[in-house]
Amino acid sequence: MHPYVHARAHPHKAAVVMAGSGKIITYGEIESRSNQGAHLFRSLGLKRGDSIALYLENHPRYFEICWAAQRAGLYYTCISSSLTAAEVEYIVRDCSAKLFITSRAKAGEAEKLASNIADLSLFSLDESWGAFASFEAARAKMPETRIADESPGADMLYSSGTTGRPKGIKIALKDEPIDAANSLTQLAGGLFGFNSETVYLSPAPLYHAAPLRWCMTTHRLGGTVIVMEKFDPEFALRLIEQYKVTASQWVPTHFIRMLKLPPETRAKYDVASLTCAIHAAAPCPVQTKQAMIEWWGPVLKEYYAGSEGNGFCYISSEEWLKKPGSVGTAKIGKLRICDEDGDEVATGVDGTVYFAEGNEFVYHNDPEKTAQSKNKHGWTTLGDVGHVDQDGYLFLTDRKAFMIISGGVNIYPQELENLLVTHPKVADAAVVGAPDEEMGEKVVAVIQPMNWADAGQALKDELMAFARVNISHIKAPKQIDFMEELPRHQTGKLYKRIVRDAYWGKKSTIV
Numbered sequence: 001m002h003p004y005v006h007a008r009a010h011p012h013k014a015a016v017v018m019a020g021s022g023k024i025i026t027y028g029e030i031e032s033r034s035n036q037g038a039h040l041f042r043s044l045g046l047k048r049g050d051s052i053a054l055y056l057e058n059h060p061r062y063f064e065i066c067w068a069a070q071r072a073g074l075y076y077t078c079i080s081s082s083l084t085a086a087e088v089e090y091i092v093r094d095c096s097a098k099l100f101i102t103s104r105a106k107a108g109e110a111e112k113l114a115s116n117i118a119d120l121s122l123f124s125l126d127e128s129w130g131a132f133a134s135f136e137a138a139r140a141k142m143p144e145t146r147i148a149d150e151s152p153g154a155d156m157l158y159s160s161g162t163t164g165r166p167k168g169i170k171i172a173l174k175d176e177p178i179d180a181a182n183s184l185t186q187l188a189g190g191l192f193g194f195n196s197e198t199v200y201l202s203p204a205p206l207y208h209a210a211p212l213r214w215c216m217t218t219h220r221l222g223g224t225v226i227v228m229e230k231f232d233p234e235f236a237l238r239l240i241e242q243y244k245v246t247a248s249q250w251v252p253t254h255f256i257r258m259l260k261l262p263p264e265t266r267a268k269y270d271v272a273s274l275t276c277a278i279h280a281a282a283p284c285p286v287q288t289k290q291a292m293i294e295w296w297g298p299v300l301k302e303y304y305a306g307s308e309g310n311g312f313c314y315i316s317s318e319e320w321l322k323k324p325g326s327v328g329t330a331k332i333g334k335l336r337i338c339d340e341d342g343d344e345v346a347t348g349v350d351g352t353v354y355f356a357e358g359n360e361f362v363y364h365n366d367p368e369k370t371a372q373s374k375n376k377h378g379w380t381t382l383g384d385v386g387h388v389d390q391d392g393y394l395f396l397t398d399r400k401a402f403m404i405i406s407g408g409v410n411i412y413p414q415e416l417e418n419l420l421v422t423h424p425k426v427a428d429a430a431v432v433g434a435p436d437e438e439m440g441e442k443v444v445a446v447i448q449p450m451n452w453a454d455a456g457q458a459l460k461d462e463l464m465a466f467a468r469v470n471i472s473h474i475k476a477p478k479q480i481d482f483m484e485e486l487p488r489h490q491t492g493k494l495y496k497r498i499v500r501d502a503y504w505g506k507k508s509t510i511v
Contacts, residue, residue: 001179001181001185001220001221001222002178002179002220003015003027003030003031003034003067003219003220004031004146004179005179005222006027006196006219006222007027007028007030007031008031009222010027010222011026011027011028011031012026012027012028013026013027013222013224014026014027014224015027015029015030015063015219015224015225016030016060016063016224016225016227017224017225017226017227017243018058018060018227018229019226019227019228019229019235019239020228020229020230021060021229023060025060025063025064027219027222029064030063030064030067030219032144033061033064033068033139034064034067034068034070034071035068035071035142035143035144035145035146035147036068036139036140036142036143036144037064037065037067037068037069037071037072037139037142038068038069038071038072038146038147038150039142039143039147040068040138040139040142041068041069041072041074041099042072042147043142044098044099044121045098046072046074046098046099047073048072048073048074048151048153048173049073049074049075049173050074050075050096050098051074051075051076051077051095051096051097051098051156052065052069052074052075052076052077052097052098052099052100052101053076053077053079053091053092053095053097053099053100053101054066054076054077054078054079054101054102054207055079055081055083055088055100055101055102055106055109055110056078056081056101056102056103056105056106056125056206056207057081057103057105057106057229058205058206058227058228058229058230059103059105059125061125061135061136062206062227063215063216063219063225065101065135066078066155066212066216067216067219069153070152070153070154070178070216071146071147071150071152071153071178072147072150072153073150073151073152073153073173074153075095075153075154075155075156075170075173076153076154076155076156077091077092077095077097077155077156077157077158077168078155078157078206078207078208078212079091079092079158079207080205080207080208081106081205081207083109084109085109085110085112085113085116088109088113089113089116089117090165090166091158091166091168092113092117092120093117094158094168094364094365095156095158095168095364097120098120098121099120099121099122099123100117100120100121100122100123101123101124101125101135102123102124102125102132103124103125103126104124104125104126104127104129107124107129107130110124110132111130114130114131114132115131118131123135123138150178151173151175151178152173152174152176152177152178152180153173154171154173155209155212155213156168156169156170156171156364157169157207157208157209157212157307159307167363167364167366167369168363168364168365169307169308169309169361169362169363169364170361170362170363170364171309171359171360171361172360183309183312183332183359184213184214184217185217185220185221187312187314187331188214188217188218188221189221191301191314191331192247192276192278192301193247193275193276194217194218194221194223194247194276195221195222195223196221196222196223197223197246198218198221198223198224198246198247199223199224199226199243199244199245199246199247199273200214200215200218200223200224200225200226200245200246200247200248200249201226201228201236201239201240201243201245201247201248201249202214202215202225202226202227202228202248202249203228203231203236203248203249203250203254204228204231204249204250204251204254206227208281209306209307210249210280210281211249214249214278215227218247223247224243226239226243226245231254231257233254233257233258233260233261234261234265236254236258237258237261237265237266237268237269237271238269240269240270240271240273240274241269241270241271241273244273245273245274246273246274246275246276247274247275247276247277247278248274248276248277248278249277249278249279249280250277250278250279251279251280251281251282252279252282252283252284252285252288252289253282253428253488255279255284255288255289255291255292256285256288256421256428259288259291259292259295260424260427260450266295271295271296274296274297274299275299276299276301277292277296277299277300277301278301278302278303279300279301279302280302280303280304280305281493282493282494283396283398283414283418284302285417285418285419285421285422286324286325286418287418287422288418288421288422289302289320289324290324293317293320293321297317298316298317298318298321299317300317300320301314301315301316301317302314302315302320302327302328303315303327303328304327304328304394304396305332306382308359308361308373308380308382309332309358309359309361310333310355310358310359310360310361310380310382311330311332311333311334311335311355311358311359311380312330312331312332312333313327313328313329313330313331313335313394314328314329314331315327315328315329315393319393323389323391323393325395326389326393326394326395327394327395327396328393328394329391329392329393329394330355330392330394332355332358332359333355333356333357333358333359334355334356334357334358335353335354335355335356335388335392335394336353336354336355336356336377336379337349337350337351337352337353337354337386337387337388338351338352338354338375338379339351339352340352342375342376342377342379345387347387347388347389347390348387348388348389348390349387350385350386350387350397351385351386351387352381352383352384352385352400353381353382353384353385353386353394353396354375354377354379354380354381355379355380355381356377356378356379358380361380383399383400383401384396384397384398384399384400385397385398385399385400385403385412396414397412397414397415398412398413398414398415399414402414402432402496404431404432404433404441404443405433405440405441406433406436406439406440406441406442406443406474407438407439407440409474411433411443411474411475413430413431413432413433413443413496414431415471415475416429416431416443416445416467416471416475416476416477417429417430417431417445419466419467419470419471420445420447420463420466420467423463423466424450425449425450425451425454425459425462425463426447426448426449426450426463427448427449427450428447428448428485428486428488429445429446429447429448429486430445430446430486430494430496430499431443431444431445431446431477432444432446432496432499432500432503433500433503434479434500434503434504435503435504436478442478442479443475443476443477443478443479444477444478444479444480444481444503445463445467445477445479445480445481446480446481446482446483446486446499447459447463447480447481447482447483448482448483448484448485448486449482452482452484455482459482460480463477463480464476464477464480483499486499487499
């Protein structure tokens with residue numbers, strides 16, 4: 001379906017509730033404003049297949065713009081609100097945006113950017129300032145009727161750049177009705193039980209693929225989206241109770257922060273309304289997921305997929321309790337685990353994870369990376385390593401790019417990271433390879449303590465002993481350092497390249 005169907009049936013129903021302010025945007029408002037937005041884009045000369053770029057915080061107008069672009073047949077690129085002007089400009093140019101929308105909240109970086117992208121149509125939400133015209137004022141002049149030649153647009157999102165410069169993921173626009181069901185709508189309604197009664201909590205930044213797509217899928221099905229402007233672990237629990245949230249989407253970092261709340265704080269809030277707590281985007285430590293299932297019940301539903309959309313694996317809580325650590329079986333595409341030559345390996349043997357018969361994608365302006373994502377069979381990979389058991393369940397080992405080679409032995413950091421974050425004095429952990437004259441690389445654990453005052457030799461000794469008791473010595477850290485805050489993307493992904501660079505002659509704030 002499409003929001004216009006629900007707008008016609010229930011125009012006053014809340015499509016979006018902003019958690020902090022309580023501001024409500026109804027389906028009727030989404031419908032009229034997205035129609036006006038589509039007319040505005042067309043009036044500025046944008047045609048089907050053209051691109052716009054959004055550089056916004058979690059703003060009440062976010063979905064109105066995305067639905068307008070989708071309705072006008074445009075690609076909409078949602079840019080991380082944490083990026084600098086130079087980083088934003090790179091993405092704006094790379095995606096060939098013809099129109100750029102920001103907000104007063106992002107004025108600092110946007111002002112630095114304005115003169116460099118003066119050839120674009122520049123708009124700001126909330127008000128006009130500097131080179132930026134008021135988007136709302138321009139939109140208000142447009143008709144609220146649906147445009148005559150509707151054909152659906154799509155998001156064109158960029159990787160978070162955890163191992164290099166971000167790359168745009170471009171999927172061909174489809175010649176189909178604008179209200180045609182897509183694979184995510186079908187998955188949401190099937191595996192995850194979404195419907196028009198769903199109250200969906202989104203605790204993450206809307207510029208990222210999963211929050212954006214799950215929220216818009218909730219709109220397609222007629223549910224209500226509760227958007228957190230910024231994640232706070234206790235506030236998230238309060239919102240679940242207040243709005244009787246039925247579905248939500250998380251990353252493991254959210255779980256870890258909620259689990260480290262005092263027991264009495266966790267016990268204060270009723271989360272019994274939750275029937276579906278989706279999680280993805282980053283590996284979840286077994287102990288963390290076990291603790292969440294014990295707390296919330298068997299409502300955790302995990303998937304493994306990427307913005308590329310080339311495949312999709314899924315596992316329920318009930319299945320996971322029988323296969324701890326698995327990310328499930330393939331629901332879109334077929335799993336193939338391959339060696340360096342692109343040939344399949346035996347059951348239970350680690351290799352690069354590929355999907356056969358999945359959806360096609362390209363990395364925009366990067367034919368080399370697109371080619372590298374495919375093997376000789378045409379199967380595609382996101383660059384992860386793992387194995388499949390005899391029942392077809394996938395277990396991830398780590399990202400191939402993060403592998404440490406020490407004395408000729410391949411060591412994957414994820415296992416040690418998953419262990420270290422379970423320690424009560426650890427808020428976050430990153431494990432990287434650092435230069436070592438004898439072994440080539442050595443295993444270094446970089447720790448973000450719960451309390452920075454603990455950052456010292458005593459905690460190093462405690463964590464070293466903790467690791468050596470719980471993991472083989474070859475995988476244990478040879479060195480432990482501290483950072484006040486690890487460079488983690490708000491979606492949960494760690495910018496491990498930044499941490500690793502500190503040990504290979506680059507700038508560092510590690511102690």
